[in-house]
Amino acid sequence: NNTMKVSDLAMEMGLKAPQLVKVLMKNGVMANMNMDLDFDTIALIVPEFGWEAQNVFKTADAVAEETAFGELNAEAVIRPPVVTVMGHVDHGKTSLLDAIRNADVAAGEAGGITQHIGAYSVKIEDGNLITFLDTPGHEAFTAMRARGANATDIAIIVVAADDGMMPQTQEAVNHAKAAGVPMIVAVNKMDKPGANPDRIKQQLTELEVVPEEWGGNTIFCEVSALKKTGIKEMLEQVKLLAEVAELKANPKRSGTGIVIEAKMEKGKGPVATLLVKDGTVEVGQYIVAGTMKGRVRSLTNDKGERIQSVGPGLPAEVLGLEAVPAAGDKFDIVKDEDTANEVSTLRKEQAEKAATTPNAKMSLEDIFAKV
Numbered sequence: 267n268n269t270m271k272v273s274d275l276a277m278e279m280g281l282k283a284p285q286l287v288k289v290l291m292k293n294g295v296m297a298n299m300n301m302d303l304d305f306d307t308i309a310l311i312v313p314e315f316g317w318e319a320q321n322v323f324k325t326a327d328a329v330a331e332e333t334a335f336g337e338l339n340a341e342a343v344i345r346p347p348v349v350t351v352m353g354h355v356d357h358g359k360t361s362l363l364d365a366i367r368n369a370d371v372a373a374g375e376a377g378g379i380t381q382h383i384g385a386y387s388v389k390i391e392d393g394n395l396i397t398f399l400d401t402p403g404h405e406a407f408t409a410m411r412a413r414g415a416n417a418t419d420i421a422i423i424v425v426a427a428d429d430g431m432m433p434q435t436q437e438a439v440n441h442a443k444a445a446g447v448p449m450i451v452a453v454n455k456m457d458k459p460g461a462n463p464d465r466i467k468q469q470l471t472e473l474e475v476v477p478e479e480w481g482g483n484t485i486f487c488e489v490s491a492l493k494k495t496g497i498k499e500m501l502e503q504v505k506l507l508a509e510v511a512e513l514k515a516n517p518k519r520s521g522t523g524i525v526i527e528a529k530m531e532k533g534k535g536p537v538a539t540l541l542v543k544d545g546t547v548e549v550g551q552y553i554v555a556g557t558m559k560g561r562v563r564s565l566t567n568d569k570g571e572r573i574q575s576v577g578p579g580l581p582a583e584v585l586g587l588e589a590v591p592a593a594g595d596k597f598d599i600v601k602d603e604d605t606a607n608e609v610s611t612l613r614k615e616q617a618e619k620a621a622t623t624p625n626a627k628m629s630l631e632d633i634f635a636k637v
């Protein structure tokens with residue numbers, strides 16, 4: 267529990283409770299002896315008695331991090347980049363993702379049947395993998411960002427060549443900028459008669475998204491999701507950006523990452539699509555996703571195949587959680603059931619606290635000093 271009773275705090279400082287109540291009142295806290303004080307209030311009040319408050323309460327994230335296991339200091343290795351596709355309604359996000367999946371060498375090998383799990387990895391010609399998040403909704407992106415756990419490395423902003431920049435194009439650009447991720451502009455529907463890529467470059471330049479050929483640093487790729495033209499070239503650009511970013515992770519430690527989407531499914535129970543950011547998730551391990559705990563009962567990859575483990579930069583569908591977590595939630599693999607209970611209980615308390623704190627938008631780190 268992350269609070270302390272007035273009477274207990276008074277005792278700690280060798281005071282009588284009414285003395286403490288008086289000072290609390292003076293500071294605008296309508297206190298009584300049995301009231302629970304949060305850390306911020308305690309930190310504010312104790313200097314009046316010559317004390318200094320130190321927060322020894324642990325956050326869920328701190329406990330998860332402290333109890334991480336495996337080869338924690340193993341050398342980091344290159345992982346697949348995670349790409350989010352964003353853009354205005356009807357500009358072709360879904361079609362582009364379909365076209366990309368069509369270019370998947372591995373899918374071709376497996377007979378071309380891919381299962382939709384909200385995130386998928388594509389093997390490009392040189393054998394490298396790129397992971398795409400099939401949740402282009404701005405809400406999911408914002409939720410992830412708000413939780414300080416942005417899972418995206420690169421944003422692809424789709425703009426229809428015959429339509430031009432639209433309000434949601436601007437929003438998408440702002441999201442990418444705020445998240446500090448590099449972007450690629452996919453000028454889509456190039457097959458259409460009215461396609462005018464120069465106009466789009468002009469419009470985006472006004473948002474300070476300047477094409478390379480105009481002296482800026484943003485790559486514009488002219489594509490047609492419908493005719494599947496320009497897709498390979500665009501994937502090549504994604505690969506180059508990823509190489510520059512040197513995205514690395516340690517697959518030898520316990521897994522941690524983000525919930526991309528989650529739902530309740532008949533016969534399966536809670537089903538969550540995880541994106542592993544670091545480490546490896548294995549069947550049988552204990553997990554906490556958001557406030558929900560569980561044990562990994564099964565893992566399924568984006569090709570619909572059962573797998574025993576999933577590493578950094580890759581998505582998988584997990585079964586075995588006690589309930590459905592929220593999209594954007596952080597997840598951690600923890601060493602045992604006790605730790606799973608502890609982390610999930612702490613997260614629940616923190617979530618409750620955040621919900622009843624006036625500025626509920628504040629991050630948990632703001633509310634609970636990091637240990």
Ligand code: GTP
Nearest residue numbers: 354355356357358359360361454455456490491492
């Ligand atoms: P929302 O999810 O509703 O925001 O749309 P979206 O951005 O996912 O667009 P979607 O892929 O559904 O495509 C919208 C329409 O544009 C569909 O009718 C597509 O067939 C069409 N379209 C997408 N890409 C192309 C393209 O390259 N050329 C042409 N001619 N039409 C396209």
Ligand code: MG
Nearest residue numbers: 358359360361
């Ligand atoms: Mg769509």
